[in-house]
Amino acid sequence: xxxxxxxxxLRGKGVGGRLIVEMANALAAEGWMPVFLCSPERVYFYxxxxxxxxxxxxxxxxxxxx
Numbered sequence: 001x002x003x004x005x006x007x008x009x010l011r012g013k014g015v016g017g018r019l020i021v022e023m024a025n026a027l028a029a030e031g032w033m034p035v036f037l038c039s040p041e042r043v044y045f046y047x048x049x050x051x052x053x054x055x056x057x058x059x060x061x062x063x064x065x066x
Contacts, residue, residue, distance in 0.1 A: 004016065004019075004020070017045070017048070017049050020036075020046075020049055021049050021050065024049075024050075024051075024063040024065065025065055027063075028063060028065050033062065033063070034062070034063040035054070035062050035063070036051065036063075049063075050063060050064055050065060051063050051064065052064050
């Protein structure tokens with residue numbers, strides 16, 4: 001997934017977060033390791049969903065569904 005944005009009327013209702021977690025779980029079930037590159041201000045959003053910051057200077061977030 002290159003980019004995603006929740007329509008303004010649905011923001012803050014958990015729609016985007018649910019979609020991302022469902023997608024990450026589906027990919028992990030198929031043996032993939034879901035990783036998202038995000039801007040610094042989005043790190044908190046992804047950590048709340050179960051992603052962990054990976055090493056390096058970029059904001060790569062690895063999904064941890066354990």
